[in-house]
Amino acid sequence: MKGHVLAARNARVLYVPSTKVASSTLRRLLAEANGTFRPDLVPYLDGPTISVDQSVHNMMINGLVHMExxxxxxxxxxxxSPEWWRIAAVRNPYARLYSAWENRILFRAPGQVLAEAWGECADEIVDGAIDIGGTFRKFVAVLSENPGVFGRDSHFKSQSSHFDLTPLDLTHLVRLDREGELARFAAELGHRVGKTLVPRRLNEGLGLSYRDVVDAATADLIRRIFADDFDRFDFAAEAFPASLPAVVASQRETQAIRYARSVTERLEQVSRLARYRTTTRHLA
Known part of the structure; x- marks a missing residue:
């Protein structure tokens, strides 16, 4: 059985994670509160890790356990028990989907999307450079019309679906759409365990806002795709313009994106080889 809910046993906190909802930041906060954060073990991992910061998702590094x-x-x-906190976080669906696309589709971070997704979501090119806005809007249309190409990748599922995997009576729901709420939660958690805890942004992207790339038609699709999140968490249906100025990567940025993709592909190849060698060594 694969677990979903994470337990920080020393800090007495359960955490229901949702992808692209400050999940790296919250894992690190809980690992630090729990006294089990071990970044020194990163060199010994055999799974693909895009960065040292992202290694906090590995259970060896964060020291958390699956409740299930x-x-x-x-x-x-x-x-x-009233002695235990049961926490989760939610994020504006527009912002979450843009962040998921940038990470999993544009930069090709390791995930569970099917191979055909790359053809369906191929880059829109303008004068040899990636049209960021056009490519994102194309992706949203594919997600609406043919969601199966994204496989089981939870980055493209609703936040509600994460909550429903293991329903809990939450004591804390951190709303990232409310200014300062994550910092306030970190301070409260720090007070609970007698430590100073500061939330760190661990998954920086291109620095664009979803409002730079979401037009009215795309916003309507996003509201339909994630209707359960808008209803359940009472997110506002924001107004967007019918058209937007083009957001096109520079030639240098386009080269950097393509290089990042090649590094990720190579990293996955090396990781598969490492796991294969580890398995065959144990079977020998």
């Missing part, structure tokens, strides 16, 4: 893999008695205590 613990005893029934422990799970009952974690689910119901």
């Amino acid at each position: 893999l613990l005893s029934a008695r422990d799970q009952r205590e974690m689910r119901s």
Whole structure:
């Protein structure tokens, strides 16, 4: 059985993660609060890690455990005890989807999308450079019309679907759409464990806002795709213009994006080889 809910046992906190909702930041906060953050072990990982910061998703590095893999008695205590916090976070669906696209599709971070997604979501090119806005809007249309090409990748599923995997009675819901709420949660968590905790941004992208690339038609698609999130978490249906100025990467930026893709592809190849050698060594 694969776990979903993360437990910081020393800090007595359960965390329901959602992809592209400050999940790296929250994992690091919980690992630091728990006293189990081990970045010194990064050189010993055999899985693909885009950066040292992103290694916090690895259980060896964060020292958290999956609640579902613990005893029934422990799970009952974690689910119901007033001594335990049960936390999650939610993010504006427009911002979350742009961030997911930039990370998983534009930069090709390792994920679970099917091979045909790359053809369906191929770059829109203007004078040899990637049209960021046009390529994103094309992706949203594909997600609306043919979501199957994104496979089981949770980055393109609703936040509600993450919550429904293992329903919990939450004590804290951190809303990233509210200024300063993540910092306030970090301070409260730090007070709980007697440490100074500061949330760090660990997954920086191109520095663009979703408002730079979302037009009215695309916004309508996003609201339809993630209708459950808009309804469940009462996100506002923002107004967007019918058309936008072009957002096109420079030639240098286009080269950098393509280079990043090639590095990721090579990293996955090396990672597969490392896992193969580890497996064959254990079987020998």
